[in-house]
Amino acid sequence: MDFEYTPDQIHLRKAVREFAEAEIAPHVMEWDEAQTFPLEIVKKLGKLGYMGSIFPESLGGAGLGYIEYSIIIEELSRVDGSVGIIVAAHTSLCSNHIFKMGTDEQRSRYLPRLASGEWIGCWSLTEPEAGSDAAGTRTKAVLSDGHYTINGSKTFTTNAHYADVCVAMAVTDRSAAQHGISAFVVEKGTPGFRCGKKENKLGLRASATGEVIFDNCRVPESQRVGELNEGFVDSLKVLDGGRISIAALAIGMAQGAYDASLRYSKLRKQFGRPISEFQAVQHKLVDMAVEIDAARLLNYRAAWMMDRGMRVTRESAMAKLFAGEAAVRIAGEAVQIHGGYGFIKDYPVEKFYRDVKLCTIGEGTSEIQRLVIARQLLKS
Numbered sequence: 001m002d003f004e005y006t007p008d009q010i011h012l013r014k015a016v017r018e019f020a021e022a023e024i025a026p027h028v029m030e031w032d033e034a035q036t037f038p039l040e041i042v043k044k045l046g047k048l049g050y051m052g053s054i055f056p057e058s059l060g061g062a063g064l065g066y067i068e069y070s071i072i073i074e075e076l077s078r079v080d081g082s083v084g085i086i087v088a089a090h091t092s093l094c095s096n097h098i099f100k101m102g103t104d105e106q107r108s109r110y111l112p113r114l115a116s117g118e119w120i121g122c123w124s125l126t127e128p129e130a131g132s133d134a135a136g137t138r139t140k141a142v143l144s145d146g147h148y149t150i151n152g153s154k155t156f157t158t159n160a161h162y163a164d165v166c167v168a169m170a171v172t173d174r175s176a177a178q179h180g181i182s183a184f185v186v187e188k189g190t191p192g193f194r195c196g197k198k199e200n201k202l203g204l205r206a207s208a209t210g211e212v213i214f215d216n217c218r219v220p221e222s223q224r225v226g227e228l229n230e231g232f233v234d235s236l237k238v239l240d241g242g243r244i245s246i247a248a249l250a251i252g253m254a255q256g257a258y259d260a261s262l263r264y265s266k267l268r269k270q271f272g273r274p275i276s277e278f279q280a281v282q283h284k285l286v287d288m289a290v291e292i293d294a295a296r297l298l299n300y301r302a303a304w305m306m307d308r309g310m311r312v313t314r315e316s317a318m319a320k321l322f323a324g325e326a327a328v329r330i331a332g333e334a335v336q337i338h339g340g341y342g343f344i345k346d347y348p349v350e351k352f353y354r355d356v357k358l359c360t361i362g363e364g365t366s367e368i369q370r371l372v373i374a375r376q377l378l379k380s
């Protein structure tokens with residue numbers, strides 16, 4: 001076992017942190033209040049190689065692994081979880097579905113554009129009636145004359161309103177349940193394809209989350225991604241990697257909340273001394289630091305296994321479950337350490353408190369992670 005970062009990983013963390021502090025930090029609250037999607041930042045991240053870090057250089061990616069990818073998501077999320085989730089949905093859901101399951105033609109058409117940030121990607125599985133039970137998808141795709149006609153609507157799609165490319169799941173064989181769903185890549189501007197309502201959210205407000213509508217949307221058969229009827233099964237494989245990025249999102253935000261709390265506790269004086277000298281405050285900081293370390297170790301194990309081509313269903317669900325729940329606890333304690341100031345928007349912990357909640361919901365709720373882990377445990 002080797003618990004050391006490589007010099008390249010240390011350099012990467014420093015570079016992303018510097019970028020996030022210089023380019024993102026000054027705008028975080030303004031974007032949050034106005035729900036402004038940080039398009040310019042996304043373009044810059046593309047130029048820096050952070051929008052396609054895990055893909056081979058031959059496809060325009062940075063050729064990095066999942067540990068490096070986690071470091072990128074952590075450092076962006078330490079400053080603004082909205083930017084973290086934008087990059088995560090684009091990379092490990094949309095682009096990765098095409099990379100893993102697409103044809104050579106699909107990979108070479110989409111990956112270089114997505115990895116450079118020229119195009120933004122989104123990934124639509126969830127529907128109004130099919131959330132945790134995503135196999136209950138109703139959107140359908142019917143094949144005739146070499147074209148699929150897609151009808152239905154998806155909900156809660158991250159990046160929907162800014163995406164140039166959408167990977168969406170639709171039923172292709174109603175009688176086959178989980179083995180009757182296929183994935184399709186649809187480009188912005190395709191007739192019958194549009195976005196609907198953009199949600200007004202509790203947190204991660206600078207990221208755009210919303211409806212994607214297919215109204216007699218016709219795409220050539222060549223736009224199907226992966227084997228016919230295997231789109232749902234492929235989605236579960238994509239989510240194994242996606243959960244590593246939600247864990248990294250949670251860890252980054254928890255780290256941001258902890259850093260702010262440590263700083264504040266040394267500056268804030270009550271009863272004539274810094275509150276960091278009170279044991280009750282120290283214990284909160286200790287529990288926060290321990291949980292961040294534990295979450296990071298769980299996630300790097302999943303990332304390490306992923307980079308070696310190992311199956312990570314159990315490990316990524318464990319990392320996501322623990323990191324998401326720990327981040328919610330940590331952000332709560334961060335507000336507590338700030339006292340009344342934690343409740344107002346002049347301090348960053350108020351926003352972390354709202355933003356982290358997504359981590360126990362998106363890409364499978366905590367209850368569903370427990371279900372996934374239980375299935376894996378009971379197999380042995």
Ligand SMILES: Cc1cc2nc3c(=O)[nH]c(=O)nc-3n(C[C@H](O)[C@H](O)[C@H](O)COP(=O)(O)OP(=O)(O)OC[C@H]3O[C@@H](n4cnc5c(N)ncnc54)[C@H](O)[C@@H]3O)c2cc1C
Pocket residue numbers: 089123124125126128130131132133155156157158159201204209358361362363364365366367368371
């Ligand atoms: C900000 C945001 C971004 C998102 N981005 C995307 C995206 O890019 N693409 C995408 O496809 N989806 C996305 N989602 C959707 C997300 O993955 C779903 O919201 C999530 O899977 C839960 O589905 P649901 O909201 O329908 O809740 P439901 O499935 O209705 O769950 C409601 C409650 O019931 C519990 N529950 C349900 N079934 C069980 C069970 N069998 N056992 C125990 N408890 C159960 C749940 O855990 C939850 O507590 C996003 C959601 C949000 C909020």
